[in-house]
Amino acid sequence: MILSAAFLAFAGLTTVKASEVKAPVIAIQQDSTTKVPVKLEELPDAVKTTLQSDKYKEFTPSAAFLVTAANKSEWYLVELAKEGQTASLKIGKDGVVVE
Numbered sequence: 001m002i003l004s005a006a007f008l009a010f011a012g013l014t015t016v017k018a019s020e021v022k023a024p025v026i027a028i029q030q031d032s033t034t035k036v037p038v039k040l041e042e043l044p045d046a047v048k049t050t051l052q053s054d055k056y057k058e059f060t061p062s063a064a065f066l067v068t069a070a071n072k073s074e075w076y077l078v079e080l081a082k083e084g085q086t087a088s089l090k091i092g093k094d095g096v097v098v099e
Contacts, residue, residue: 032070035077040064046095047076056089058082 040061043051051061059080067090068074075098080087090098 035065
């Protein structure tokens with residue numbers, strides 16, 4: 001009886017350790033993009049022009065990031081705020097909004 005209890009306790013510990021090892025491996029594989037903070041004043045002129053257009057002029061940019069995807073495509077992710085609302089806008093280096 002004591003031997004059975006010891007075996008079940010050992011099996012339970014082995015299962016816990018196996019699940020702990022698997023979780024970080026999945027998270028690493030899913031991270032395929034990088035985000036680098038960019039100062040708002042350092043954004044390209046084309047991106048600044050888009051942010052000043054009639055469609056977005058009522059929003060205030062609060063933060064910007066240069067995002068690089070796994071396929072090496074790049075765009076700017078700009079965080080916008082307006083009257084307590086927040087939004088994110090993807091803008092290509094050429095100033096075209098990415099949908």
